[in-house]
Amino acid sequence: MIRYIRRAAALCLLLLAALLVNAVRVMLVEAGELDANPANRRGSIARWAEPRGEIVVDGKPVTGSRDSGEQLRWERTYRRGPLYAPVTGYASQTYGTTMVEHAEDGILAGTDPMLAPLPLWNDLTRGRSPGGDVVTTIRAPMQEAAYRGLDGKRGAVVALEPSSGRILALVSSPSYEPGVLSGTGPDVKDAWTRLTTSPNQPMLNRALRQTYPPGSTFKIVTAAAALDAGVVRDVDAPTDTPDPFVLPGTRQVLPNSARGCEDASLAYALQWSCNTVMAGLGVDVGLAGMVEAAERFGFDDTTLRVPSWVAKSTFDRDMSPDQLALSSIGQFNTTATPLQMAMVAAAVANTGEIAQPYLVDRTTTSGGATVDRTPRRTHRQAMSPSTALQLQRLMVKAVDEGTGANAAIPGARVGGKTGTAQHGLGNTGTPYAWFIAWAQAEDSGRPAVAVAVVVEDAEASRTDISGGGSAAPIARDVMREALRLEAESRASGTPGARGTRGTDPPPRPHGPPGTRPAPRPADPPATRPRTIPPSPPPRPRGAPGTAGTP
């Protein structure tokens, strides 16, 4: 019997060994896979177990946390949520994170290894650091001015500091309270349903993620392309443009809402927004030249992060001449985000160079030690400095005595460009009123701010210079705040239009001009045959009706 007892004992030992091997399998070998299973709530529990770090605007947090006592414990709260929603986004136990809450989640949630006191510290202690803070570049007075100006109308405002790329204001309207999405339960679900089904799309970040036809504001890009390509050598010289202008290869006539556009100079065309001149110039520059110019400004770029991703602004690469003509005045398939158009204005203001736009100045640990600082980086050279200087002059003229008169600020040099864009089938959609501008204090060495404003304005009609009517005053108010802040910071001895950074790079010398395509002999400047060469009929691709773009 002894032998059999021993064998029975061995069997029990075998069972135990099986248990141990299985324990190793579950707890070590497959552990990673099990931990990462989306149905495993431990990750979420750990993530919300501590208050998130704060998102800071002008030295004050615009976020907070409240202890809900639930399993996913700390819920996000927002101070002036609707105002800053396009910047912060939401951080929801149920719906995840967006915008800065998403892009800087590692810092805010404390998982970023840079927050740990020592390398691999958190891995060893199985803990996580307290959430760090994210300091934004937003200036509260400008943000508020923009929000007030939009006044709940559908639209967006983006303001940049041209020299550095800092985003000073980022407003989308109508907005929403991100705090209602914090937590779990039926209230959050109802709020989500309400917000996502609302016809006003309050959760859409129109400043970064919505593209609009830019209308006449795109004429700045076309003008830069024409000057850089040598199509126009003298901005004050008359161009050879008929009025009315027949789109090449079609019988379509392109109307103007401005007067005196026949053979008008580039200067006049920008001052009064002549469709015919700019469409003609676009055709003269040619498809390749226009595509290249648009891409130098940042169109067709999907890689831009600020650190939230930005929707792609488009300029079609494959068009017939008539479509190219329409695209050159911001119609047809040309679309742009408000941020993109702010970059266009900033490029002019900053002598042709676009600084990489960014929203997060620096991230810090919960104790305030800097973890990471966003450096100033050159994003693109949109045009040559000389072109930029000429455009500055023309944009100033458009404000001083042109379509943008509503944006004038006493005691400052302001340049701007209006735009109106129709859209929808047969242009039945609410027109968009655009205004892009930049402003420079008279006693300052460089422009303080570049702005793009877009408003869906039912009052705008193509005969009205509505970009100047409804969008320009908003831009003016925002720029006024920027100039005021700049003056304040200079008075207090801090350079730059902000009080957050100690030292500033000196004003940059003009960089080397961008690649300037030489005028091609096959494309002689400023002389276009008046006879319309036979060409294939236009593709029925969203060609507008009698679209005017004042």
Place this chain on the structure above:
Amino acid sequence: MTAPRTTDAPPAAPPPGVRGPKRRGVELVLLLGAVLISVCGYAEVGFAHDGAVPPDAARYGAGLGLLALLAHLAVRFRAPYADPLLLPIALLLNGLGLVLIYRLDLETPHDLAATTQLVWSTLGVALFIVVVLVLRDHRALQGYAYVSVAAALALMILPIFFPAVNGARIWIRIGGLSFQPGEFAKILLAVFFAAYLSANLSALAYAGRRIWKFQFPTWRVLGPIVAIWLLSVGVLVLERDLGTSLLFFGLFVIMLYVATGRTGWIAIGLLLAAAGAFLIGSVEPHVHGRVEDWLDPYASIRAGHGPGQLAQSLFAFAAGGMLGTGLGLGHSVLIGFAAKSDFILATAGEELGLVGLTALFLLYALFVARGYRAGLALRDPFGRLLAVGLASIVALQVFVIAGGVMGLIPLTGMAMPFLAQGGSSVVTNWVIVALLIRVSDSARAPLPEAAETGETGEPARVEAGR
């Protein structure tokens, strides 16, 4: 072992001088260690949860210490030669179980179980003391073979007349107290098997026909035991208490094998088990679901119903990793309603890690090994079979439930011995400890009788309980 005895001849004493010392002091020190570890765990839970030692930690320690001391005194005076490891291991496991249940209570303030469990543990230890005091010789149980089997069947059939809980009819409720009589039937059946098999050893081994290679005992001998066993397994399947039916099956096969030494039994047992399991698994929906869940624990996640209990349990184990999250810092409460009973091991795995889990398994292994050791050292077949049976009950329980909650085998409801919430289980297991103490005492005690002759098998290896 070739000279089966069917009589109650007094067991023979080995040569003098082989018997080891009593080792009661060792037991006392180990008991103190067990109490200390449990109290430390209790304090740690308080620290993790409130940042302070629970106010009643000292009381808890004192209570556990008092239980340990009383049990130790009973052993010291009534079973002085008993194995010194059995009692400390049982106490440590019970103490840790209380800590884990208390820790889970913190997450479920509306459903507290630690106090109840402590009462049951006290009752278990009290019963342990009673058994140690009253039962002076394990061979006295031999005479109660048929009484105990009748009682076991009665206990098992009883719950059929009570409402089912969580799909299993294994409870009887009297007033506010619920009890699983099937738990206690384990011991009774082990006693019966041991008594019957030891009484019919030779008949089982040599009588009967040969069929092909297998020597079958006559039905006269085999009939009653198979009938009893089939009856009990049948009843349990009827009550949906699969864990216990699996346990009885394994217990029966092991004891039969130890009694007869025929490997055929194991083979036949395994074949029968496989056939029965397959049959039940495909016919019975409740069991079928368990098997499905075992084959693919994540099916419900993919179907969008969220993780099932087994998936949650595996998540908990995975979260533990090598060192665990620390007591009171895991989230095994996500498992749901059975977290304190069937799935208590998941809490241990998550919060103590693979290291802690291995320690627990080794404690069980040590306990089982000491039971087997007592069986090896004994001279009477009944005692041997009883020791092997009782140790196997613990081993099989651990395997069935630990394998179930870790996805090794299909999940069957059963309590982790000493560790899990469940009054009946704790009390039953304390009685098992008492019987093993009694058996090991008689195995290690120096006996005045003359040495037995005719034992040609391997002499019993005995060692001092180091």
